[in-house]
Amino acid sequence: MRPLFVVALPALLVAAWWFASDDSTAVYWPPLRTILRTFPDVWTGERLRTDVLPSVLRLLAGYVSAAVAGVALGTVIGSYRRVRAFCEPVLEFLRAVPPPVLVPVIMLFAGIGDTMKIVVIASGCLWPVLLNTVEGVRAVDSVMAETARSYGVTGAARLRHVVLRAASPQIFAGLRQALSIGIILMVISEMFAASNGLGFTIVQFQRGFAIPDMWTGILVLGLLGLLLSVLFQLVERRVLGWYHGLRDSSRRAP
């Protein structure tokens, strides 16, 4: 029964798209048949190396540096009440700035190269990770913290086994938000000033009125988003396995 549910509606929708657009002559809505036929021509071989790979690498570089910086800074800010009170208004303001408007600002001093794109991605991804880490670290269970202290767990061990562990569900919530912001910023930074990358190529197709090619680009972005979110879920399930298990068991035994 379950697998049927999973595939039924998507299959129906794709079929509907296929037949509804089959004899479409509207310029902007090419038949799905044409789009799918164009797909392998556009997205195999050379373009995979020259456009998809650089985009993904930039995204990874920006995301990972934001994650590291966010968790590190967040742990410091979250651990000291005074530091937190001192930084909070500034952080709230910086977070409220819509990340895409940073693209023109960062272009000023980082030029239009890869550095600019990585900085843009990192600066957008930083805030959800940072603020969630602050919240997570702040909310570490006081009984747990006291127990660890009385057993003499201090320093790096305390940080690793008590603080970060306890904050990890929150940190992952931040990382998940950061992922979708990262993809958005990757595409936008490439739409602005680039000579390769997914965003750049798709805009080129649109400006050249290569409509089926443009549609395949949209599909690629969709697939990339989906793939990354599935990967994220797998990692999260592994890392937070203990937490989900704990929650399930506490739910079952009220």
Next chain:
Amino acid sequence: MRGANAALGTAGLAVFLALGEVAPRLGLVKEAYFPPTSRIADALGQEATDGAFWTALGDTLTGWALGLVAAVVGGVVVGLVLSVVPYLRDATASTIEFLRPIPSVALIPLAVLLYGTELRSVLLLVVYASFWQVLVQVLYGVRDVDPVAEETARSYGLGAWARTRHVLWPTALPYVMTGVRLAAAVALILAVTAELVIGAPGLGARIAVAQSSQAVPDLYALVVVTGLLGLLINLGARAVERRALAWHQSVRGEVAV
């Protein structure tokens, strides 16, 4: 305690602004890239006297508000229908999981082709992006309904509509409100992005103009405006949430402390 925190926060803000003033003046960062705070404030003042700035602000807010309303109404209606009608939730789960991670900016080329720089292209992106925030929250919220309350309502003979109104909706409301808060922030991001990239009139388009004409202090001033706008929207959404949930445990608890 609360007063001390506020004082520390104000001090933090002051240090941040002072750093922004002193660092470029001392040559620690290039003044051409990081104008001192006072020059940004100056540019901000000039923007405020410019009618075109207020028109742009109005355009951005229009796109944001229309898109947000459409996304919230759509998300709530679709979410309730999916949860109330048997099997529909299971049948749509995979499709929702598939569509949700598609980055909204992928639709930019399509929006440009279809609507050019009209308001409608902004709305397409805003609605697509914020719809999912609301929908997913509604689905989670409905799943949280207490089975005992549901069964009780059923055994008292409440119809489907009355059960939705008196059992389902109050349970889901806190989740819905969180969804609205998230959607409000996302809608602003997408509205400004659409203006910036597509060139639809609004603050984003003004930022693009400031950038291409090398008006650096104005660029920063406009970025500050979008940040303040984001801040106001967050605060407003929180206020609305508190009002709508005044009866709810989480809010009542907050007030008591």
